[in-house]
Amino acid sequence: xxxxxxxPVPALSFLSLHFIVILLLAVQHPSYATRHDYGDALGKxxxxxEGQRSxxxxxDQRVKWRRDSALKDGSAAGVDLTGGYxxxxxxxxxxxxxxxxxxxxxxxxxxxxxxxxxxxxxxVKAVKWxxxxxxxxxxxxxxxxxxxGDAFSDHNCWERPEDMDTxxxxxxxxxxxxxxxxxGETAAALAAASIVFRxxxxxxxxILLDRAVSVFEFADTHRGAYSGSLRSAVxxxxxxxxxxxxxxxxxxxxLHKASRRREYREYIVRNEEVLGAGDSxxxxxxxxxxxxxxxxxxxxxxxxxxxxxxxxQQNADSFICSLLPGIxxxxxxxxxxxxxxxxxxxxxxxxxxxSFLLLAYSNYLSHANKVVPCGQTSATPAQLKRLAKRQVxxxxxxxxxQMSYMxxxxxxxxxxxxxxxxxxxxxxxxxxxxxxxxxxxxxxSPNPNPxxxxxxxxxxxxxxxxxxxxxxxxxxxxxxxxxxxxxxxLLAYFSAHPN
Numbered sequence: 001x002x003x004x005x006x007x008p009v010p011a012l013s014f015l016s017l018h019f020i021v022i023l024l025l026a027v028q029h030p031s032y033a034t035r036h037d038y039g040d041a042l043g044k045x046x047x048x049x050e051g052q053r054s055x056x057x058x059x060d061q062r063v064k065w066r067r068d069s070a071l072k073d074g075s076a077a078g079v080d081l082t083g084g085y086x087x088x089x090x091x092x093x094x095x096x097x098x099x100x101x102x103x104x105x106x107x108x109x110x111x112x113x114x115x116x117x118x119x120x121x122x123x124v125k126a127v128k129w130x131x132x133x134x135x136x137x138x139x140x141x142x143x144x145x146x147x148x149g150d151a152f153s154d155h156n157c158w159e160r161p162e163d164m165d166t167x168x169x170x171x172x173x174x175x176x177x178x179x180x181x182x183x184g185e186t187a188a189a190l191a192a193a194s195i196v197f198r199x200x201x202x203x204x205x206x207i208l209l210d211r212a213v214s215v216f217e218f219a220d221t222h223r224g225a226y227s228g229s230l231r232s233a234v235x236x237x238x239x240x241x242x243x244x245x246x247x248x249x250x251x252x253x254x255l256h257k258a259s260r261r262r263e264y265r266e267y268i269v270r271n272e273e274v275l276g277a278g279d280s281x282x283x284x285x286x287x288x289x290x291x292x293x294x295x296x297x298x299x300x301x302x303x304x305x306x307x308x309x310x311x312x313q314q315n316a317d318s319f320i321c322s323l324l325p326g327i328x329x330x331x332x333x334x335x336x337x338x339x340x341x342x343x344x345x346x347x348x349x350x351x352x353x354x355s356f357l358l359l360a361y362s363n364y365l366s367h368a369n370k371v372v373p374c375g376q377t378s379a380t381p382a383q384l385k386r387l388a389k390r391q392v393x394x395x396x397x398x399x400x401x402q403m404s405y406m407x408x409x410x411x412x413x414x415x416x417x418x419x420x421x422x423x424x425x426x427x428x429x430x431x432x433x434x435x436x437x438x439x440x441x442x443x444x445s446p447n448p449n450p451x452x453x454x455x456x457x458x459x460x461x462x463x464x465x466x467x468x469x470x471x472x473x474x475x476x477x478x479x480x481x482x483x484x485x486x487x488x489x490l491l492a493y494f495s496a497h498p499n
Contacts, residue, residue, distance in 0.1 A: 036396045038495035041409050043119050045487050048407075048455030049105075049126040051421070052481055054093060054161065055083035055133075065426035065451045069161035070168065073148045077170040079140070081148050084133030088480040089419035091161045092154050095137060095146035096226070096238045099185040100286040101481040102130040103254070104356070106192035107296075108489030111360055113196075115496035123488060124196060131193045131208060134186055138215050146182045146226060147171040151237050158439035160424050165436065171233045175218075179226030181240045183219035184247030185286075187212045191254040209258055216251045223248075242288045245275040250289040253296050268297070269308065282322040282332055283342070284353045286482050291319045295357045295364075302368035320361060320384065321374035323354060337400045337465040338390055345475040346459040348405065348483045351391050356486035358388040359493055385497075392490050395457060400465040407479070408454035415448035418471045418478035422453040443471055457483045 050063040054070045073093070074081030087097045105127050113120050137145040150167035157166055173179030190212035197205035227240045234240075249271060256264035284291040294316040300306035301313040323332055323340070332354075333341045342350045362384035365371065372379040390398075397404040397412070404410030407417060417423070424434060424442050429450065456479035461467040467476055 034398060036393060036398075036494075036498075038392075038491050038498060039117065039119075041396055041406060042116065042488065042491035042495050043122070044406060044408055044455035045457070045484050045491055046119055046122045046126055046455065048453065048457075048479070048484050049085065049129065049481065051453045051456070052085040052087075053083075053129060054086055063454075065428065066421060067162045067427045070148070070164060073168055074136075074145070074170060076168060077145070077172070079136070079145070079170075081133075081136055081145055081170065083129070083136065084148075085130060085481050086161060087482070089417065089422075089474070089478045090151070090154050091159075091164050091166070091420060092149040092151050092237075093133075093147065094151075094234070094238050095144070096182045096185060096234070096240070097286040097480070097482050098130060099134065099182065099189040101485045102127065102134060102189035103185065103192045104353070104482065104485035105130065105488060106189065106196050107360075108356075108486065108492065109196045110192065111363065112489040112492040116492045117495070119492070123492075124200065126488075127193050127196050131190065134189055135207070135211060138186060138190075138211055141214060142218050142222075143172055143174045144179065144183045144186055144215065144218070145170060145172045146179060146230070147233060151233065157436035158420055158424070158443040159434055159436055160421050160427070160439075162421075162427050163433050163435070169233075171230050173226050173229070175222050177226075177229035178222040178224030179230070180219045180223045180244035181247045182226045183215055184244065184251040185289075187216035187219060187251040188247070188254040190215065191251070191258040194258045212251075212255055212258065216255055219244075219251060220248055238286065240287060246289040246293065249275045249293050250296075253293055257296070265306075272311065282319055282354070283350070284357055285349050291316075291354075291357055294319060295361050298361065299364045302364045302370060304368075316361060317372050317374075320358065320372045320379065323358065324374065324379055324383070324387065333463065335461070335463055335465045337394065337461075339394050339399065339461065339465065340391060341463045343463075346478065346480055346483065347462075347475075348395065348457055348460040349480060351395065351460065352457070352483055352486040352490065355388040355391040356489055358384045359490055362388070388490060389494060392487070392494060395460075395487070399461070401461065401467050403467060405458055405460050405467075407456040407458070408452050414458050414467075414469050414477060416446075416469050416471050416477065417449060417453065417456060417458055418474040419449070419453055419456070422449040422451045422456075423471060425450050453479065455484065457487060459483075 056068050084093050085098055087094045109123050116123055148170055150169045153166040190208045194205045194208035225240045225244045227234050252264045252267045281290045294312045297309055297312040298316040301309050335341050340351045341347055362381040366381040395405050397410045404413040407413050424439055458479050459476045
């Protein structure tokens with residue numbers, strides 16, 4: 001994927017706090033606003049992950065049009081790498097975004113699990129499907145298997161995962177070929193998930209935390225970006241544009257949260273400037289963890305437990321101010337309909353990830369009875385929640401297209417998503433093998449996808465709120481796991497606090 005270019009709009013420093021409140025309220029209540037069933041959307045957002053499963057499907061699989069796939073993954077390297085998730089509408093298992101997805105799913109459960117109701121068990125299953133795979137890819141000490149499948153041959157075909165006959169080449173990082181970015185994110189994912197399972201399955205939790213410690217040590221000892229040694233395999237798909245330094249701090253932050261060990265706290269303090277924690281970049285996703293690091297660590301500061309980390313809270317405040325319409329410079333761009341927009345593909349990944357941080361930080365501020373200072377004004381936790389909720393409501397249908405961007409939610413949603421398994425007839429409907437190029441006619445067909453990938457949130461509309469419901473427009477019509485993962489937490493919160 002190509003690097004995204006931030007498009008700031010001019011700062012409006014003369015705005016009074018009163019006017020900013022009015023502006024945020026206007027964004028919150030567009031003329032097309034409707035009441036939403038956030039609990040229904042939550043269930044669907046988690047169900048989506050079952051449609052993305054790779055490997056041997058379990059007896060309780062609910063997405064029935066999917067079947068077992070990629071059962072020999074890892075055999076090329078003499079290891080078992082079955083399982084995990086396909087990241088998007090293709091059939092490759094990319095470790096970098098899968099680990100980030102796992103971290104955000106875990107964070108969603110940690111912060112918002114109490115409001116998930118009966119869906120909590122399904123959210124935990126979604127985490128475990130990922131961590132079972134991450135334990136496999138890190139089973140050899142000093143090695144992390146980071147990708148299964150050749151992306152170029154895969155993208156040259158349009159076939160079901162159940163029919164795959166493209167290369168399932170295996171790619172790894174090790175001491176001679178470092179990958180601190182993907183290894184650091186994997187350590188973060190394992191550490192975050194260990195918190196999810198701390199009371200539910202203590203022995204599994206210990207396994208996850210011990211592995212996180214080992215993987216982080218490898219990431220920190222053998223420093224380097226994985227796209228340096230694996231460029232031909234991972235670029236331009238999940239090439240590390242941002243560098244590996246943020247993943248090291250991110251991994252240490254999650255390890256400290258999970259283990260409470262002093263060594264990780266000291267690592268954070270010692271490496272804060274070296275690894276770039278001071279960069280208050282208003283971006284957060286599989287390639288850039290800066291904003292997430294600052295928000296995550298700020299919880300400790302706001303609780304009065306870590307004043308020596310005060311700079312992280314200051315960075316988090318700056319990040320939050322950069323998102324609020326009309327408060328300070330630089331700002332993110334908003335579409336005319338009120339959607340956060342960043343140039344590049346799959347814009348909804350920014351919308352859900354940034355909204356998650358807005359909501360998480362607003363909760364931390366509320367508990368500490370704090371506000372965010374933004375120049376001559378300040379922003380309250382309630383304002384941050386309103387902006388996050390506005391983004392969620394836009395996704396669910398409060399937008400100029402009056403379309404839900406979640407498949408299966410609402411009266412109108414994308415019908416032709418860029419997703420191989422969804423767009424091709426299921427194995428049940430068409431038992432015969434569909435070859436690499438035989439699927440092209442389904443890709444080019446104007447007909448709706450035969451299989452509903454319920455809960456999938458697509459890349460979304462362009463900067464003018466227009467959406468081409470068409471498979472070839474993959475930037476807009478392709479769903480990804482890392483769009484849905486932070487949305488799970490958002491929907492959980494708003495299902496319990498709809499107003």
